[in-house]
Amino acid sequence: MQETVAKFREKFSNQVIKSQEKSTRRQYIEFLPPDIPEAARFLFKDLNCRFATASGIDTPEGIEILYHFSDDHTGEVISLRTILTDKKDPQIHSIATIFPAAEWIEREIWELLGVKFIGHPNLKHLLLIDDWPEGKHPLRKKE
Amino acid sequence: MSHKVIVPIGPYHPLQEEPEFFRLYVEGEKVVDIDIVIGYMHRGIEELSEHKHFDQVAFLVERICGICSSSHPYAFVLAVEDILGGERNVVPERALYIRTIVDEMQRIHSHLLWLGLAGHFIGYNTVWMWAWKYREPLLECFEAICGNRNHYAMSKIGGVRRDIGEAHIPVLEKTLDELSRASDMFKGAVMDDPVIQARLKGVGVLTHKQAIDWGTVGPTARASGVNIDVRRDDPYGVYDRVSWNVILQKEGDVFAKTIVRILELYESISIIRQCLKKMPAGAIDADIKDIPAGEGIGRVEAPRGECFHYIRSDGTNRPLRHKIRAPSYMNVASNKVAAIGQTISDTTITLAAVDPCYCCTERVAVLDKVNDKKIMNGWDLIKLSQGKTKQVRESLSAKPE
Numbered sequence: 001m002q003e004t005v006a007k008f009r010e011k012f013s014n015q016v017i018k019s020q021e022k023s024t025r026r027q028y029i030e031f032l033p034p035d036i037p038e039a040a041r042f043l044f045k046d047l048n049c050r051f052a053t054a055s056g057i058d059t060p061e062g063i064e065i066l067y068h069f070s071d072d073h074t075g076e077v078i079s080l081r082t083i084l085t086d087k088k089d090p091q092i093h094s095i096a097t098i099f100p101a102a103e104w105i106e107r108e109i110w111e112l113l114g115v116k117f118i119g120h121p122n123l124k125h126l127l128l129i130d131d132w133p134e135g136k137h138p139l140r141k142k143e
Numbered sequence: 144m145s146h147k148v149i150v151p152i153g154p155y156h157p158l159q160e161e162p163e164f165f166r167l168y169v170e171g172e173k174v175v176d177i178d179i180v181i182g183y184m185h186r187g188i189e190e191l192s193e194h195k196h197f198d199q200v201a202f203l204v205e206r207i208c209g210i211c212s213s214s215h216p217y218a219f220v221l222a223v224e225d226i227l228g229g230e231r232n233v234v235p236e237r238a239l240y241i242r243t244i245v246d247e248m249q250r251i252h253s254h255l256l257w258l259g260l261a262g263h264f265i266g267y268n269t270v271w272m273w274a275w276k277y278r279e280p281l282l283e284c285f286e287a288i289c290g291n292r293n294h295y296a297m298s299k300i301g302g303v304r305r306d307i308g309e310a311h312i313p314v315l316e317k318t319l320d321e322l323s324r325a326s327d328m329f330k331g332a333v334m335d336d337p338v339i340q341a342r343l344k345g346v347g348v349l350t351h352k353q354a355i356d357w358g359t360v361g362p363t364a365r366a367s368g369v370n371i372d373v374r375r376d377d378p379y380g381v382y383d384r385v386s387w388n389v390i391l392q393k394e395g396d397v398f399a400k401t402i403v404r405i406l407e408l409y410e411s412i413s414i415i416r417q418c419l420k421k422m423p424a425g426a427i428d429a430d431i432k433d434i435p436a437g438e439g440i441g442r443v444e445a446p447r448g449e450c451f452h453y454i455r456s457d458g459t460n461r462p463l464r465h466k467i468r469a470p471s472y473m474n475v476a477s478n479k480v481a482a483i484g485q486t487i488s489d490t491t492i493t494l495a496a497v498d499p500c501y502c503c504t505e506r507v508a509v510l511d512k513v514n515d516k517k518i519m520n521g522w523d524l525i526k527l528s529q530g531k532t533k534q535v536r537e538s539l540s541a542k543p544e
Contacts, residue, residue, distance in 0.1 A: 023225055025377060026440055050371065051358045052442075053473075055453050055466035068440065068451070072370075075377035077440050101358025104476050105468075127182040139190065 002074040004047050012039055018081075025074070028066075030081040033092045036067065039080055040095045043069045049078060051101045056109040058141045059083070063090045063113055084115065094120035112139040165478070165494060172486045177479055192465040197223060197434050200462065201299055204452070207469065209293045210256065213249040214445035215452075215467070216298040217242060221379055221441025222454040223300050223434060230379055233429055238302040240422040243380035245289070245297045246443065247411040247418075251322060252281050253446035254404045254411075257498045258329060261401065264492050265342055266529030270332060277325040280318045287311055302428030312419055319412050326408045333401055338536045343398035347493030349481045350395055357477035360470045361448020362403040363497045367395035373444040385417040397496040404498075434460070445470050447498050471497065488531040491524045 005027050009019060018030040031039055043049040049069040057064045062085040069078045084090035094117035096103040106117045107126040114137040117123060125132060166178035188207060192200050204215040224230045230239070255278040262270025282292040288311050289295035297303045307315075333339055349359065354367035364371055372389045374382040390406040392399035436458035442451045448470030455464040474497040482493050 022438065023229055026225060028438075050355070052449065052451050053466070053468035055464070057455065057464045066453070068453070070376075070442075070449070072376045077377075077442070079440070099356050099358070100476070100479075101356065101473060104472065125182070127185045129182070138187075 002071070002076055004049070004071045004074060005076065005078060008039075008043065008047060008078070011042060015039070025076045027076060027078045028081055029078065030083075033082045033084055036080060036082050037093045037095055037098065040067060040069075041098050043078065043080075044099055047071070048073075051095075051099055052077070054102065054105045054109060056113040056115060056139065058087075058113060058139060061085065062087055063115055065092065065109065065115065067095070089116070090114065091116045091118055093118050094123075096120050111137070113137050114140065165482075167482070167487070167490060169487060172488075174482055174485050174487065174490055177482050179475060179478060181475070189465050189467055192467075193462055196460040197300060197462065200465065202296065204467065205294055205296060207467065210253050211249065211445040211447070211450065211469075212294045213245050213297065214443050214450045215469075216296075217246060217379075218441040218443045218445075218450045218452040219454070219465075220298045220300050221443065222439040222452040223441070223456075225439030225441055226435060226437040226454065226456055227300075227431065227439075233431065234302055235426040235429060236423050237306075237425045238427045238429075239381050240418045241303045241305075241307055241427060242298060243382060243385075244307065244415050244418045244422075245295055245303075246380060247414045248281060248285060249295075250411045250446045251408055252278050252285075253498075254408055255281075257404060257446075258401070261397075261492065261495060264495055264525060264528055265339070266532040267339070270329070273325070274329070277322060280321060284311070284315050284318050287314060299428065300434070301431035302426070304428075306427050307422070315415070316419065319415060322408070323412050326405065326412070329408075330405050333405060337539050338532060340398065341535045341539060342532050343401060343492065344394070344396055346397045346489045347481045347485060347496055348394070348396045349477055351393075353477065353480050354395065357480065358473045359448070359477045359497075360473050361444065361446070362400055362407070363448065363474045363477065365390060366392045366399035366403045368393040371449075373442050373449050377442060379441075379443060381418060381421075382414070384421070385414050387414050397492050400496045434458075447471055448474060474498075487524065488527040491528040 009016060015031055015035040016029055017032065020028045022028055044051060049071045052068040052070045054065055054067045062083045064081065064083045067080040071078060082092070084092060092115060094106055096106050097119055103122065104126055106120055107123060109115050110117055110123055111125050111128050111132065164180040166180065167174050168176035188203060192203055195203055201216040201219055204219045205212045207215045221230055224233050227233050255274045259271040259274030262268065262274065285295060286292050288307055289297055289305060297305060349363065349367050351368045354364045354369045360371065368391060370389065370391055375389055387410045390403050390410065392403055434456050436456055438455040440453050442449050450470055451468040453466040454462050457463045478494055478497065482490055485493055
């Protein structure tokens, strides 16, 4: 484990639900949804990690979002995991207000999985057409 | 037909000759705002991938893009091998070298392709013809080694599909020699030409801070002084066993982006030469049968920057989720800041400088902010851009030395 991850875990020791080193240079750290913006801000602003992308997954437990940050000094990928258990109306605070790099991917997760990003500056369709029917989210699994 | 059509959803990969739409808002000559509309090439590859078995996915993601058709399958197999315990622990030595060689050959052909098109946009059609002429023998090498000029189908989980034969090596070495001479010529043509300098310096500047905030990757970030390169930071293949340099520039303008790509040609040539010398004999495939449950991330430095794949497996023969993030996804978004404040005639080359699709620039519409009326199309813009170069050339030659 590298210094960056150690610092990060120390700072958020009370909020981290689960932390795993799945392989060399791959860290997965789980948070509750309200803690994500603060954790993302700390990684980006204080630890100088680059925001690579985010991925949303429809799982039986809820909509899972992984925010992948790259620490380009150590070559580690630090993925923040959070699970939105309310699948009917999943909501989380936007991190696009902290860095614009997250703007597009949040729009994408919003339209494909139906996650509402609170505070997003421009939450509109990215890949789908503008008159895409409301409430249809193509990456949701069938119930 | 039922209205309940399932629309497959996947990644967007804006590369050469593919549609995007930029809506420029101008005041007089100056660009004040820009709308980037994408999604025209949305083919649902992420969703498709969940319905294919692991071996097929490598072929599928290769078709995301015909230019980086080594990067996507490579990043995908790295993600799967991350679940299996890491590339180094799974893949035979010789296959690591072959992967690296093909990856670097791809970078050379991609950078030459961009150089040619960039030349065309600013009215240097000779550069276009030259760049594509020297790219041709490399494509023939691809055909000899992989069986195809594009879509190489080399990476598979646990190794590569084809070996590089003894007979290929002298042909490839000869081509590299030619390319090395051609790179000298391009370097001279760009660095010593006062017209190109006057035309590209200070144009489309992406500052160091903007490059970081927008998460840009590859030559776009490196031209703004952001010192990142997945090949060095998170090495895969044999990049940590050969010596090479990460090319950096500080200025962040189109000229800096051009220099980064030209100088990277030399590094790629050097990497391939070292690999050909060091490549050991042996197996090229570990013959992997089953993929266990788990999740993995694979990333490679594609010609345009970091290509990122995330795989989750539930132990069946198909991925449960496959997230793909192509480098242009980050770089194109940064045009939102790089293009603002430019004149209209500089927009074409600014938008093209991140090496996205060029077709997109043909779809540019210039709007009069007051009347919201279309006043220009893409071809008008290329003409305008070429016209400006002509003016710069004339004004420079008119000046006494």
